[in-house]
Amino acid sequence: MRRNELLTKTAARLLESSDAQMIVEQLCAEVMTFLDCELFFNFVADDDAPRLRLNACAGVSREIAEQIEWLDFGVAVCGCVARDRERIIAESISSVEDERTTLIRGFGVEAYCCHPLMAQGKLLGTLSFGSRSRPTFRDEEVEVMQAVSNLLAMAMARLKMEQALREADRRKDEFLATLAHELRNPLAPIRSGLQVLKSETAQGPKAARVQEIMARQLDHVVRLVDDLMEVSRIRSGKIALRLEPVDLAAVIGQAVESSQPFLDANGVAISVATPEAPLYVEGDPVRLAQVVSNLLNNAGKYTEPGGRVDITLDHSDGWATLSVADTGVGIPTDLLPQVFDLFAQVDRNLGRAQGGLGIGLALVRKLVALHGGEVTAQSAGQGHGSRFTVRLPVTDAIPAGTTNASVSSNERTGQRVLVIDDNRDAAASMSMLLETMGADARVAGDGETGVAVFETFHPALVFLDLGMPGMDGFETARRLRATPAGRAATLVALTGWGGEYTRARTKAAGFDLHLTKPASVEDVRRVLACGQG
């Protein structure tokens, strides 16, 4: 067989194959015949340690192959090639003293050539050929070995990529199944709640209780959807922090406030111990509260009723240590390092009455890292509770004139508000909510009507949906801003899109504020208070 024929055949085989070991064995047998060699070794690089694993070989007994299953980087010829990523040609081995060739000399090898298998700058393994019958290789023979090694490296890279894609696909399927399951959980009580509210007997305390359940379950749906959006932001690396000096005790207070109803409903008590003096870190208050809330909600989810969660805050050596410890189901020790991985869940059947998507802790780790800190999980094992510890660098800068973002709850009446949204239910429920807050609200179902209503109604505040057929929210905002009354009004974008890109676009279109749907009651109240100036 001629050299070109051999290489063409090799390339074709490698392109077809999906079994790395079998193909290497068949292929190298042919190459050995062509090169007049009796041995070959193919090692693959281990993912976790600087060592090689024998994938395929010929010319030595099975016992010997078993003995050299693992080879550390730097050991023997192949280990040195893997370490230095450079070819080694060893010749007249029996007569040249070289520590690296001791192993193959023991196999009676006289000439040996090992190539690193590289793809996109990464070492995948090594491929070597050896002869017992002659002391040297010709240049063209070494070239053939080099060409076969390059082809094999490409095929190995392809197989690796296929495997990674299959794994990602499997995880996505699993995730979608969990997602469907998790969304169905809160929807069932909302649906039956509606049924109860429709019946005539649902009045007074019973109706209030049903509404409470529905509100709680709806919050759960909102949390799931928020998590999903966050995941796409994590993946695309698009989380931007708005940094300012933040008092961690205030952050804890805020998180406790938002998680308390959930913990109460699960019968889990909270205790908080923070130092007297404020402890400032350079951080994004919203994101830090999200970190603490996620930890608190998990403590609530994975703790039996009657259990406890203790939050403590300490300070030493320039670091703030915030810890959230619960008396819940705990985490098996060997799984502790994995709980921060995206979509990681310890046991889908364990304490999962209020499950999630396996996103919360991945988000916590990412947000803490963005703040220059770290988060760790500790647990003495299943049934022994868990402790999550967040460490953040403390800042000396104390903010000038501490800002208090709390909003006056005095709701003045009569403020004119226009809601423009093509989703009738969304518009109607928003305007009802605004009315309960004392506003005088009108609705419009599209941009054109919105502009017309605006001109006669003169609202001080406009909630505007972005995605509408016909004139979209951006265009409507521009049209409103072009009118004298429109210049003075507060325009609020209300949209399912919360990413930086959309925020930049709403700003450019003249919006004052951007709320992500579904806006919380608190957000709406806050906006209403701003609108009153």
Ligand code: ADP
């Ligand atoms: P999930 O949506 O599943 O709660 P997380 O990313 O928040 O996702 O948590 C990942 C996994 O870590 C959970 O599924 C759970 O198995 C485990 N876990 C998280 N917090 C706790 C806790 N406080 N106690 C016990 N297990 C926990």
